[in-house]
Amino acid sequence: MTEHVSGRDVLRQAKELYEPYRNDVAPTGQRVAIIRFQPAENDPPDWKIKLEASKVSAEQKVKSFEHLGFQADHVVMPPGTTRAQFAEVLERANQDPQTRAIIVQFPPPAHLQPLVQRMDPAKDIDALTKGRSPYNACATAEGICRVVEPFAKDDPVIAVVGSKGFVGQGVVTTLREQGHRLMELDAGDDLRRVRDADIVVSVTGNPGILGPDHLRPHHRLVVDSGFVPQADGSVKGDVQREAYDIPQHLTPVPGGIGPVEMATLMERVVRREVDPDAPSWKVDPRPYLTKDQLTQGAQGAQGAQEPSPATVTAAQVGEDRQALGERAVGGGQSVGQQATGQQTPGQLGAGQQAAGQPGAGGSQGPGQQASVGNPIAQAARLRTGAGHGGVGPGTVNPTAGPSAPIRAQSPVPPKPPTPGGPGR
Numbered sequence: 372m373t374e375h376v377s378g379r380d381v382l383r384q385a386k387e388l389y390e391p392y393r394n395d396v397a398p399t400g401q402r403v404a405i406i407r408f409q410p411a412e413n414d415p416p417d418w419k420i421k422l423e424a425s426k427v428s429a430e431q432k433v434k435s436f437e438h439l440g441f442q443a444d445h446v447v448m449p450p451g452t453t454r455a456q457f458a459e460v461l462e463r464a465n466q467d468p469q470t471r472a473i474i475v476q477f478p479p480p481a482h483l484q485p486l487v488q489r490m491d492p493a494k495d496i497d498a499l500t501k502g503r504s505p506y507n508a509c510a511t512a513e514g515i516c517r518v519v520e521p522f523a524k525d526d527p528v529i530a531v532v533g534s535k536g537f538v539g540q541g542v543v544t545t546l547r548e549q550g551h552r553l554m555e556l557d558a559g560d561d562l563r564r565v566r567d568a569d570i571v572v573s574v575t576g577n578p579g580i581l582g583p584d585h586l587r588p589h590h591r592l593v594v595d596s597g598f599v600p601q602a603d604g605s606v607k608g609d610v611q612r613e614a615y616d617i618p619q620h621l622t623p624v625p626g627g628i629g630p631v632e633m634a635t636l637m638e639r640v641v642r643r644e645v646d647p648d649a650p651s652w653k654v655d656p657r658p659y660l661t662k663d664q665l666t667q668g669a670q671g672a673q674g675a676q677e678p679s680p681a682t683v684t685a686a687q688v689g690e691d692r693q694a695l696g697e698r699a700v701g702g703g704q705s706v707g708q709q710a711t712g713q714q715t716p717g718q719l720g721a722g723q724q725a726a727g728q729p730g731a732g733g734s735q736g737p738g739q740q741a742s743v744g745n746p747i748a749q750a751a752r753l754r755t756g757a758g759h760g761g762v763g764p765g766t767v768n769p770t771a772g773p774s775a776p777i778r779a780q781s782p783v784p785p786k787p788p789t790p791g792g793p794g795r
């Protein structure tokens with residue numbers, strides 16, 4: 372079973388952790404400014420969609436800061452806002468001593484974008500002023516890296532899809548600082564390369580750019596940071612629904628990284644304004660299997676396992692997954708291409724030849740799975756079978772340290788602790 376890493380649980384945890392600070396904050400009248408832009412009636416649909424995401428997220432931020440006792444100034448700039456008008460709003464927020472933090476929701480209209488750099492860097496809690504904010508990365512990037520961290524104790528390869536984007540850069544910088552091995556992918560790259568990674572972080576905002584062609588059961592964690600509102604009121608992430616059951620863990624959209632970002636912003640503001648030692652929210656991962664362990668499992672080492680009802684269920688899930696893995700879809704989209712199903716043949720050559728073959732790094736193609744029984748079911752059994760007395764999926768535990776990665780045959784050698792902790 373794919374475990375969903377619940378961002379909602381993270382946010383709930385953060386709200387509990389920081390609730391006590393509200394009594395200190397509220398009487399001070401401190402404020403946070405959240406500035407966003409409204410589209411014009413006749414703006415292109417994709418621009419409107421981006422500003423809709425920006426609106427949803429601004430509203431979440433308002434709620435989060437108000438929960439902490441701050442007054443949230445939600446400033447909505449109408450279509451046709453001039454440079455002078457935007458500059459004035461920023462300047463007022465910069466000058467007001469009660470306004471402790473400022474967030475400009477992205478994307479601003481192109482002609483206003485340079486002005487964002489006029490924000491007082493000391494109030495820049497989302498790292499929008501390049502290199503001058505007190506933070507090295509935006510709150511989304513920090514949140515992502517802190518979700519990744521407990522899954523990355525054994526030096527896994529982490530693919531970052533959309534590595535050159537605003538959030539992607541923050542993720543790359545942070546994970547590199549922590550000494551992780553990275554695979555950076557962006558527009559024009561063959562995204563099937565993610566099959567050779569252990570963890571996949573996708574931050575493109577291209578709905579459905581990753582599908583059954585890219586994701587594999589050995590992926591212990593897939594982080595989906597896409598958030599694209601649809602006309603029917605639903606939301607799409609970077610990962611196709613058809614691939615949701617393939618990896619071992621996944622952050623869903625909605626309910627994943629969005630709420631994690633809110634938890635991160637709350638923590639930043641509380642630490643800055645109230646208590647530098649305020650506790651951190653944490654994710655406590657369920658067990659997972661490494662690529663090697665999956666391969667070993669596939670070679671029949673599980674014969675001794677007692678069948679149990681749970682095993683049967685796991686095997687059935689595994690078979691579903693296998694079927695998904697075998698679906699012949701014309702994937703292999705590169706970042707930057709819209710997920711319309713169109714492809715540029717030149718960008719796909721190598722990837723398409725490799726399709727269905729085990730990757731050089733040991734990733735399993737469907738053919739290999741079929742030839743050795745059902746390793747995915749084995750994997751599911753290993754991860755979820757008897758002996759795992761932990762709490763339910765996606766549970767977060769503020770006090771638990773990093774949990775032992777697995778309880779399979781060969782323990783994962785622990786990675787030396789990285790200094791400084793995640794994301795800061």
Ligand SMILES: Nc1nc(=O)c2c([nH]1)NC[C@@H]1CN(c3ccc(C(=O)N[C@@H](CCC(=O)O)C(=O)O)cc3)C=[N+]21
Nearest residue numbers: 424425428431475476477497511598625626627629630
């Ligand atoms: N300077 C800046 N920083 C951002 O972080 C930023 C931005 N600009 N511009 C827009 C995008 C989009 N974004 C979201 C954050 C949270 C949710 C979120 O909380 N979503 C909930 C759903 C909330 C609902 O549906 O009401 C969820 O995923 O479960 C969504 C989208 C941040 N962005």
